[in-house]
Amino acid sequence: MKRSFPFQDLVVAALLLPLAACAQTAPTVPVPAAPAAVAPATAAPVPSALSQPLTQQQFASCVQNLAQQTALSGRPLRREDFERIAAGGRYDDRVRQSMLVTTTEPTFWWDELAATTDEDRVQQGRAILARERDALQRIETQFGVPKEIVLAIYGIETNFGPASGRIPVLDASLSLVCLRPCPPTATAPGSCMARERAFAAVRLLRDRRVQPESFVGSWAAAFGRTQFVPDTYELVAVDGDGDGVADIINSERDAWASTANHLKQRGGWRMGEPVYLEVSIPQEQRAEFAARDNSIRLTDRAKRLSEWTAMGWRVLAPNAVTPQPGSDPELYPFLPVGLPGPAFLVSRNFDTVLRYNRSERYVMEVSLLANKIAGGTDFVTAWPTDDPGLTRAQVRDLQNWLVQRGHAQVVADGVIGRVTRDAIAAERAAKGLPAGRRVGQRTMRELMQP
Numbered sequence: 001m002k003r004s005f006p007f008q009d010l011v012v013a014a015l016l017l018p019l020a021a022c023a024q025t026a027p028t029v030p031v032p033a034a035p036a037a038v039a040p041a042t043a044a045p046v047p048s049a050l051s052q053p054l055t056q057q058q059f060a061s062c063v064q065n066l067a068q069q070t071a072l073s074g075r076p077l078r079r080e081d082f083e084r085i086a087a088g089g090r091y092d093d094r095v096r097q098s099m100l101v102t103t104t105e106p107t108f109w110w111d112e113l114a115a116t117t118d119e120d121r122v123q124q125g126r127a128i129l130a131r132e133r134d135a136l137q138r139i140e141t142q143f144g145v146p147k148e149i150v151l152a153i154y155g156i157e158t159n160f161g162p163a164s165g166r167i168p169v170l171d172a173s174l175s176l177v178c179l180r181p182c183p184p185t186a187t188a189p190g191s192c193m194a195r196e197r198a199f200a201a202v203r204l205l206r207d208r209r210v211q212p213e214s215f216v217g218s219w220a221a222a223f224g225r226t227q228f229v230p231d232t233y234e235l236v237a238v239d240g241d242g243d244g245v246a247d248i249i250n251s252e253r254d255a256w257a258s259t260a261n262h263l264k265q266r267g268g269w270r271m272g273e274p275v276y277l278e279v280s281i282p283q284e285q286r287a288e289f290a291a292r293d294n295s296i297r298l299t300d301r302a303k304r305l306s307e308w309t310a311m312g313w314r315v316l317a318p319n320a321v322t323p324q325p326g327s328d329p330e331l332y333p334f335l336p337v338g339l340p341g342p343a344f345l346v347s348r349n350f351d352t353v354l355r356y357n358r359s360e361r362y363v364m365e366v367s368l369l370a371n372k373i374a375g376g377t378d379f380v381t382a383w384p385t386d387d388p389g390l391t392r393a394q395v396r397d398l399q400n401w402l403v404q405r406g407h408a409q410v411v412a413d414g415v416i417g418r419v420t421r422d423a424i425a426a427e428r429a430a431k432g433l434p435a436g437r438r439v440g441q442r443t444m445r446e447l448m449q450p
């Protein structure tokens, strides 16, 4: 999900896509820790099952095997329908390569948030809000989910529409389940998510709920303006523009209504509770939050806002999406990188967005962008780095410079992917900078100095 996912973008995309869009059928808490944010790890070992592309024969045999499992589908699917439609599916090795990228390239909170919540995206969001205020307000009222949150998901997922991926969803979903087969123990109907996703893609084509030529999306099989995977589409997509059809590919209002419906129906969104409040923690209580490799997310420590305040925790800035939290919400501590670094109290709505995409970083991207669209500020507390992240405009400048330096394969799309990182690594070496595949505000200046 998220943004376009042209292949180069997958490093950024992958982090936000650990399990693809709204895919979870089971509760997603607790969540696996985010990738190490402070110390850039060395590349993780490549899982052996993903080290080679599947052969055509392996893929064909996998699809044949799936055809024998249609009885395990969570919704009715006849074997002959699966065989007829899956015959049009192809193995796409971009899926495997993307799965590898997710496991091997360390990234940083401050880079991701600087790019995904930059001023360009905020202004785009505000322009849509101005143009579609009535429609968005109707959706907010109908589903009880703030319009800025819905808009922010739209902005983060596909950059407000145009970039929704280019891999046929049928190909992606079949490739996924063949690359990472279901465990033999998954014998109950609907029990294996990857298999169900492929079956759902087939059902959507069978029922002509999507057109084959526009049924394209990310490597993780997420499609449409807010990037639903097929099985989630079946569960929560709704009509938002009144024509009786839930078309999340072509209709913005359908995509918004479907997203709001997901957050409400599946995630239990609570109106009046801010996703996060940035806080300061009293000196004598800070020791337990000292930096570690992983984020600190203490779901079992929820207390009323008034109780935190009584303990000396201080809200540093209001959340503009919910400027006046209703009825003293329950909040728990969340520190993305420990201390030093920004600290938050988050509500159950944090968990709600986490059900949309199982990534803590995704939740903060969405909720920070929503806050900015609503007129709020960036985080008050600085990230623990002397080399903060780049906006997309700065990344484009960097990429143009890399092209001028002879890295012709780099595309100035404002998204740092594998190809851009390769070029950065080469230029850092040429400049005598410490080895690395990253550039921030400071290192960009150092690198580009004549």
Ligand SMILES: [Ca+2]
Residues within 6 Å of the ligand: 239, 240, 241, 242, 243, 244, 245, 246, 247, 251, 254
């Ligand atoms: Ca519609």
